[in-house]
Amino acid sequence: MTVFHFFNCAILTFGPHAVYYSATPLSEYDTLGTSVKAALVYLGTALVKLVCIATFLKVPENDGFDPYQELLKGLIGFIDVAGLYFALTQLTHRNISQNHKFQAVGLGWAFADSVLHRLAPLWVGARGLEFTYEYILQGLEANANLVVTVSLAALGSLMWLRKNKPKTLIPIIYVCAGILATMPSITSYLMRGLGWHLPKVVGFELFTSFVMAFISWQLFSACQRPA
Amino acid sequence: MAGRKGREGEMLESVYSVLALVFILVACVELCDAATVVDVYRLIQYDLSGVPFGSRFASLNHHAGSLPFAPGADLSRTVVIIPVREINLTLIRDCITQGKALGGFLLLLPQKLSPGNRKYAIERDRSQGKELMRNLLFDLEQLLIHANIPYPVYFAFEDDKINTVLADVKRNDATGQPASATTGGYKLLVSTSEPKKLTSPTITNIQAWLPGLKADGDANQLPTIAIVASYDTFGAAPALSVGSDSNGSGVVALLEIARLFSRLYSNPKTRGRYNLLFGLTSGGPYNYNGTQKWLRSLDQRMRESIDYAICLNSIGSWDNEIWIHVSKPPENAYIKQIFESFLNVAEELGVKVGLKHKKINVSNPRVAWEHEQFSRSRVTAVTLSELSVAPELLESSGGLFDSRQFVNETAVTRSVKLVAESLAKHIYGHQGKKIQIFADGSSLAVNPFYIESWLDLLSRTPRVAPFLKKNDPFILTLKKELSDHVAEVNVQHEVLDGMFTFYDLTSATLNIYQVASVTFDLLLLLVLGSYLILLFSFLVITTRGVDDLISLFRRPTSRKVKTA
Numbered sequence: 001m002t003v004f005h006f007f008n009c010a011i012l013t014f015g016p017h018a019v020y021y022s023a024t025p026l027s028e029y030d031t032l033g034t035s036v037k038a039a040l041v042y043l044g045t046a047l048v049k050l051v052c053i054a055t056f057l058k059v060p061e062n063d064g065f066d067p068y069q070e071l072l073k074g075l076i077g078f079i080d081v082a083g084l085y086f087a088l089t090q091l092t093h094r095n096i097s098q099n100h101k102f103q104a105v106g107l108g109w110a111f112a113d114s115v116l117h118r119l120a121p122l123w124v125g126a127r128g129l130e131f132t133y134e135y136i137l138q139g140l141e142a143n144a145n146l147v148v149t150v151s152l153a154a155l156g157s158l159m160w161l162r163k164n165k166p167k168t169l170i171p172i173i174y175v176c177a178g179i180l181a182t183m184p185s186i187t188s189y190l191m192r193g194l195g196w197h198l199p200k201v202v203g204f205e206l207f208t209s210f211v212m213a214f215i216s217w218q219l220f221s222a223c224q225r226p227a
Numbered sequence: 228m229a230g231r232k233g234r235e236g237e238m239l240e241s242v243y244s245v246l247a248l249v250f251i252l253v254a255c256v257e258l259c260d261a262a263t264v265v266d267v268y269r270l271i272q273y274d275l276s277g278v279p280f281g282s283r284f285a286s287l288n289h290h291a292g293s294l295p296f297a298p299g300a301d302l303s304r305t306v307v308i309i310p311v312r313e314i315n316l317t318l319i320r321d322c323i324t325q326g327k328a329l330g331g332f333l334l335l336l337p338q339k340l341s342p343g344n345r346k347y348a349i350e351r352d353r354s355q356g357k358e359l360m361r362n363l364l365f366d367l368e369q370l371l372i373h374a375n376i377p378y379p380v381y382f383a384f385e386d387d388k389i390n391t392v393l394a395d396v397k398r399n400d401a402t403g404q405p406a407s408a409t410t411g412g413y414k415l416l417v418s419t420s421e422p423k424k425l426t427s428p429t430i431t432n433i434q435a436w437l438p439g440l441k442a443d444g445d446a447n448q449l450p451t452i453a454i455v456a457s458y459d460t461f462g463a464a465p466a467l468s469v470g471s472d473s474n475g476s477g478v479v480a481l482l483e484i485a486r487l488f489s490r491l492y493s494n495p496k497t498r499g500r501y502n503l504l505f506g507l508t509s510g511g512p513y514n515y516n517g518t519q520k521w522l523r524s525l526d527q528r529m530r531e532s533i534d535y536a537i538c539l540n541s542i543g544s545w546d547n548e549i550w551i552h553v554s555k556p557p558e559n560a561y562i563k564q565i566f567e568s569f570l571n572v573a574e575e576l577g578v579k580v581g582l583k584h585k586k587i588n589v590s591n592p593r594v595a596w597e598h599e600q601f602s603r604s605r606v607t608a609v610t611l612s613e614l615s616v617a618p619e620l621l622e623s624s625g626g627l628f629d630s631r632q633f634v635n636e637t638a639v640t641r642s643v644k645l646v647a648e649s650l651a652k653h654i655y656g657h658q659g660k661k662i663q664i665f666a667d668g669s670s671l672a673v674n675p676f677y678i679e680s681w682l683d684l685l686s687r688t689p690r691v692a693p694f695l696k697k698n699d700p701f702i703l704t705l706k707k708e709l710s711d712h713v714a715e716v717n718v719q720h721e722v723l724d725g726m727f728t729f730y731d732l733t734s735a736t737l738n739i740y741q742v743a744s745v746t747f748d749l750l751l752l753l754v755l756g757s758y759l760i761l762l763f764s765f766l767v768i769t770t771r772g773v774d775d776l777i778s779l780f781r782r783p784t785s786r787k788v789k790t791a
Contacts, residue, residue, distance in 0.1 A: 004748045008755060015759050023766035129414060130262055131743035136751070 005135070006126040012139030013118050016146055017111045024103065031104040038087045038108030045083030046116060052076045074185040081181050084109065084156050098161055106153030110146040118142055137202045144202070147209040151216040152180040158223055169219060176215055183208070263388045263739040267333070268466040270371055270380035271691075272422055272730040281372060282380040285732045287417040289330035291739070293397045294318070303328040306415045308393050310335040310385060316366055323374045331379040333415065333737070334367075335393070340630050341384040357632075364628035368463040372621060379417070381737065382464045382627075392739055416738045422730040428693030428723045430459070430509035431702050432521040435713040437489060437505070439654075440498035448528060451502040452650060453536035453608075455597060456481045457511030457518065458705070459692040460625030466734040468689050470625020471634040474511060475685035476543025476642070479678050481505055482708055483643045484650075487671055489712035491651075491664075499654035504533065505713065507705055509692045512624035513727055514594040517692075520721045522604045535565055536608035537650075538597035541623065542642035543634035543682075545613035548579045549642070552610040552617070554587045554602045561607045568649040568658065569611075575661065576644060585617055593620060611646065613638075631686035636679050643673050693729040 020026070021035070056072055087105050118138055126135045155177040187205060190196045196204075270282040292305035294315070309319075311334055322329065337360065371380065383389065396413055439449045456477035462468030469475065485505050492498045510517030522530065542549065551569060555562050566582055573580040587599050594600055595617035601608030614623060644665060651657070651664045665671045688701050695702060697720055710716040767779070 004745070004752075005743070008748055008751045011759070012755050015755070016762060019759050019763045020766060023763045024770040129416070129740040129742055131741055 002127050002129060005131070006122060009122055009126050009135040009139050012136065013114055013122065013142040014111070016143050017107060017114070020103075020107055020146070026100055026104055026107070029100055031100055034101065034104035035108030035111070038105040039112035041083055041087040042109050042112035043116070045079060046112075048083075049076055049079050052079065070185055070189060073188070074182055077184055078181060081152075081156070081177075084153060085160060088153065088156055089160050098157055101161075102153040102157035103150060105157075106150035107146075109153065110142075110149040113145060113149065114142045134198070137198050140202050141205060144205040144209040147213045148180055148183055148205075151209070151213045152177060154216045154220050155180065158220060166223065169222060173219055176212060176219065180212055180216075262741050263392060265383050265386075265389055265737045265739065266734065267381040267383045267417065267737045268464040268734045269732055270376070270382070270463055271461075271465050271733075274728040276726050279375050281374075281730075282376045282378065283422075284331075284377065284379045285417070285419045285422045285735065287331050287379050287381070287415055287737070289415060291333075291392070291396045291413040291415050293393060293400050301328075302330065304330050306331040306333055306379075308333045308335065308389075308396060310393070311363065311367065312337060312360075314363065314367065316363070316370065319367075320370055323370070323376060326377075329378050331415075332376075332381070334380070334382050335385045335389065336382055336627065338385050339632065340627070361628045361633070365626065368626045368628075369622070371463050381417070381735070382467065383737065389739070412742050412744070414740045414742045416740065417735045419732055419735050422732040425693050425729045425731055428729060429695075429697050429720050430517045430520075430692050430723050431695070431697065431699075432509060432517050432719045432721070433507040433702070433706055433709060434521070434717050434719070435485060435505040435709040436715040436717075437485070437492055437503040437713045438715075439492070439500050439502045440495060442500075448532045449500060449502050450534045451504050451529065451532045452653070453504040453506060453533050453601075453606075454481055454484055454539070454646070454650075455506040455508060455518065455536055455601075455608075456539040457508045457515065457597060459509045459511055459517075459690045459695070460629075461512035461621055461691055462624070462626040462629070464627060464733075465691040465694055466689050467627065468625045468629075468691050469631075469686045470629050470690060471631050471682065471686040472543040472629050473541045473623050473625045474539070475625075475682060476541060476634055476639050477539035478507060478685060478705075479681040480539050480542055480639055480643050480646065481507065482681060482712075483639075483673060483678055484647050485709060485712045486677070487643075487647055487665060487673070488650075490671060499651075501534070501654045502532070504529075505709065507709075508597070509695075510721075510723060511597070512621055513692075513723065514592060514620070515597050515600045516724050517721065518597055518600040519594075519603075521719060522600060522606070524719060530604065530606060533606050535561060536598065536601050536606055537646060538601075538608060538610040539642070539646070540597060540610050540612040541614055542611060543613075543639050545638050545642075547577070548581065549573075549611065549613055549645070550581045550583050550615050552583045552585060552596050552598065552612060554585060554596070554599050555607065557582055557584055559607075562609070564653075565607075565609055565649075568652050569645065571658075572645055572648040572652070575648075575663070576641060578641065578645070580645075581615075583615065595619075611642065625690070631683065634682055634686070636675055636682060639678050639682065640673050640675055643678070647673070691733075693723060693727075694731075694733060 021032075026035075053073070053076055056076070057069055084105070087109065088102065118141075121138070122135055125132075155173055158173055159177060183205070187201055190201050190204065191198075269285060272279075272281040272283060274280065287306060289304045289306045292302060292307050294307065294309055294313075296302065296307075307329065309332065314334070392413055399412070441449055457474050458478045460468040460470030460473065462470070485503075488503055492503075506518075506521060508515070508517040508521055510520075551566060553562050557563070557566070566580075569580050585595070587602055589603070594603075596610045596612075598608035598610045618624075647665050648663065652660075652662075655664075665673060667673075684704075690701065702718070706716055706718055
């Protein structure tokens with residue numbers, strides 16, 4: 001029964017990535033290489049972030065919300081954005097349209113994130129006798145993260161890869177990208193500063209991720225019209 | 228080229244082996260992630276002349292349930308959690324006598340009785356609740372140790388975690404669902420091996436000899452007075468049988484008397500003309516088996532030189548009446564003398580001493596008091612005890628309720644004074660004179676801190692004899708303490724007589740898991756499956772169009788249409 005539960009949580013956490021890959025034209029254009037390269041870039045970014053966190057942040061004494069520490073963590077989070085920039089612009093991809101490039105990069109990035117952050121707790125925890133809703137919530141969080149990452153990759157590709165953008169939309173693009181980039185800080189503020197419980201936080205994440213995805217989709221199609 | 232390929236092949240192989248190793252290691256990760264881990268103490272398991280008693284099993288892997296039982300429910304895979312405060316003894320008795328198939332019992336004792344609980348209040352007044360609890364625990368204990376229970380029975384102390392678990396279980400049971408396969412069950416797991424018999428359990432007697440002043444040219448052996456107390460206990464939960472009153476109080480009193488008299492005897496001017504023999508015996512609950520063996524092992528001359536022996540048994544919670552139990556008729560001259568000296572001292576102290584006579588039935592193997600073993604070996608002996616009636620077998624031997632709170636240092640101090648003064652009167656010949664040797668405030672005063680610290684130590688040490696090894700730290704402590712006071716200390720190891728057989732495994736750890744049922748996971752699988760299918764369809768529709776989705780399911784026919 002417990003391995004069963006592990007299996008369930010695993011398909012909740014990693015299933016959508018596979019489904020996304022096979023359902024969209026990504027599979028037709030065989031963009032797996034891009035995704036793998038994006039995953040490797042994520043690994044490198046994670047390493048750099050770890051080193052920065054270890055160097056600059058103190059070990060928290062209590063579980064409360066320390067604004068200064070959270071600000072530092074947010075700033076370090078921007079290393080993520082830098083990594084995404086690197087993955088989108090610097091890596092050599094095969095000839096795939098921009099439309100598919102950001103999707104592939106976002107997918108690879110989100111998959112690496114899920115594996116790194118969620119596979120180990122799942123393997124160790126979900127196989128035990130004890131039942132908690134934690135792993136199901138973690139899976140939902142992974143889904144939200146996928147949406148957020150793909151939206152961020154879309155906005156990123158808009159910012160760095162597309163040269164002719166309608167002037168009015170540029171600030172909106174940057175604002176949305178900023179919000180998406182600081183999502184981790186926002187959730188940790190909610191959990192520690194306001195004391196929200198995990199289900200509420202996951203609900204919030206899902207809601208905002210869908211809203212932001214919708215907005216980014218609109219922005220992307222708006223920018224696509226002149227071209 | 229071939230060399231490079233070879234090196235690549237080697238590298239690949241090493242990578243594969245490392246991966247395999249990682250997989251094996253990861254597969255072996257089995258962390259204990261229980262919501263609650265509790266220390267539990269097993270009910271004693273023993274055979275008395277081959278008849279089995281107590282709980283016969285130790286390992287537990289069942290769902291949790293609570294009272295009241297649903298009528299006709301199948302409880303053979305349920306462990307019933309019962310707080311002792313709310314227990315209904317008749318129900319338990321019926322359960323056991325009817326041989327109801329049960330997964331096990333988990334009895335929750337009040338937090339106050341926990342040995343680690345330092346916040347005990349030594350209440351002088353016997354509050355109603357305390358008496359009720361004491362009687363309840365006594366009855367429960369007698370019921371459990373005289374029953375043959377074919378499932379595990381464990382004791383645990385109530386705390387917040389286990390109380391929340393119990394409240395949850397009660398709530399679930401109230402909705403009428405059985406605790407096994409559906410929502411929100413708790414699973415209790417104790418993983419131990421099967422209990423094994425203890426082969427040849429040892430009982431250890433410690434004797435200390437304080438010699439008296441032998442005048443030069445005196446060829447005769449000096450007379451001896453013996454002071455004896457049995458130090459081991461027996462209770463429903465052997466890991467919790469600390470026996471503060473029965474007989475921790477006796478042990479502490481003996482140690483204090485030894486200390487006082489060793490001070491007196493250290494100066495040759497005040498050394499009496501009597502030897503003093505102190506005995507800490509084991510095997511008390513089992514018809515004073517250890518005392519019998521100890522007496523038999525004594526040198527015959529030494530045994531004959533014993534004038535009389537005072538046995539101490541449960542002297543820790545009396546107020547103003549204490550009893551002297553004898554087996555020789557009260558008209559006997561020796562008994563009269565001993566009783567009168569006690570009476571005189573008791574008057575001075577302002578307490579009452581009563582005399583109780585119980586004849587020994589030689590054919591009956593039951594030995595209710597320690598002095599009876601002395602009488603059977605033709606030594607005059609009395610027992611000083613707060614109990615007015617002789618206890619039955621395995622009664623008043625340090626049970627669940629006999630914890631530190633039920634013992635009073637002042638009672639022990641008073642007993643020590645009583646015994647010490649009457650001994651001194653006898654030794655120094657001050658009968659009838661109003662002299663207090665161990666007066667308060669003098670250098671020979673009874674030390675209340677000594678008594679208190681030893682009572683504390685004894686109340687933290689479970690002392691069921693079969694589970695005390697030969698060189699148990701506690702036995703060594705007693706030996707060391709006596710040798711601090713007295714020069715000659717001997718330790719004697721014997722094997723407990725064959726009437727009792729004990730089994731091991733007295734304590735374990737209980738893991739309480741909150742488990743979800745298989746149906747829940749099946750439902751979850753269904754939901755997730757439909758979610759992924761929906762996601763797939765949604766993505767295909769939005770990125771490739773509805774036609775593509777339909778074409779996924781109708782590929783062969785559409786091709787036919789195209790060619791046609």
